[in-house]
Amino acid sequence: MENTGRHETPQERDDRNFAELLQELRVTQTGVQILFAFLLGLVFTQRFPELDDYQRNTYVVTLLLAVVAAALFTAPAALHRVLFRRHAKRRIVQVSARFALAGLVFLALALTASVMLIMDVALSRLAGQVTGGCVALLFAWLWLLIPLWLRQMPPPPIPESSGPESSGPESSGPESSGPESSRPDSSRPGS
Template sequence: MAHISPGGPPSPLSWETPAERADRNLLELLQELRVVQTGVQIVFAFLLGVAFTDRFLRLDTFERGTYVVTLLLTVVSSAVLATPVALHRGLFHRGAKIRIVAVSARFAEVGLVFLALALNGVVLLLMDVVLGLTAAVAVTAVTLILFTGLWFVLPRALRRPALEAPVEPR
């Protein structure tokens, strides 16, 4: 059954029903989250290991504060990025897949914000230890701009209809 969006052209996969589209979107989202969650776990493991090194005892107050905030941002990003899995488990077979996808997509976006902040916290901490605070702030500003541009600005820019190419059915 072809699905035509109200007031617009057919969706890119116009042969999908809304339920089929929700199934596909959820599977794609969960796969994306698996990849991102691995990165979060690596950052978290790194941060846990740092606290048990001899060098950790020599961190100054700013560096310890950066460490604590970064660790907590990593924990929050992990929790937020895992929420779609919990939603799927909790609402599975309840006819709420379209809603699960919509809410989960939001959680994924928020989780990416926390992950970007956590990764930049790691950069700030490491660059402060290696290069000093002034250089660390400069490098972190660059990486923050990089994440903002690639993860948030670029996807929104590509959503513009003029940039969308029609997708032909396979």
């Protein structure tokens, strides 16, 4: 068992990783749903017929990017349902994590294209392209470069614990406030 500073079995670790992944997906999926609803409603506005070809094409691409992001963020639920009771939690976590990363890429592209379209309609084509480029750089900085930089840093030392529940920083956060709050019940069949 790898030394993570947690006293958990591989099955408990898989359950915790899946629960954490689902929590992340809940946050991102809400954003995609709001964006998708906005985009669906946009086509029915009075101003939509006035858009030029570039703006309509940008709209269609943005809508499709949001659909792909939504599909990727909901795929882990379908994967879990199909593989339920097959003792495949580790595989589900690994594949779902890849779906989540791909979903983040498509969400960033959809949000960037949305801002580009809105700025193009509200101000000018140049304003849309410049703002879209700035938003893309912002996502690259926050969602890619900073995480990669942090990943390269050495991990902090794991605090010594006197028992199953450590009093160090690992046990003070919301993700480890107790076994029931951070992990699904590992005694459930098939999960």
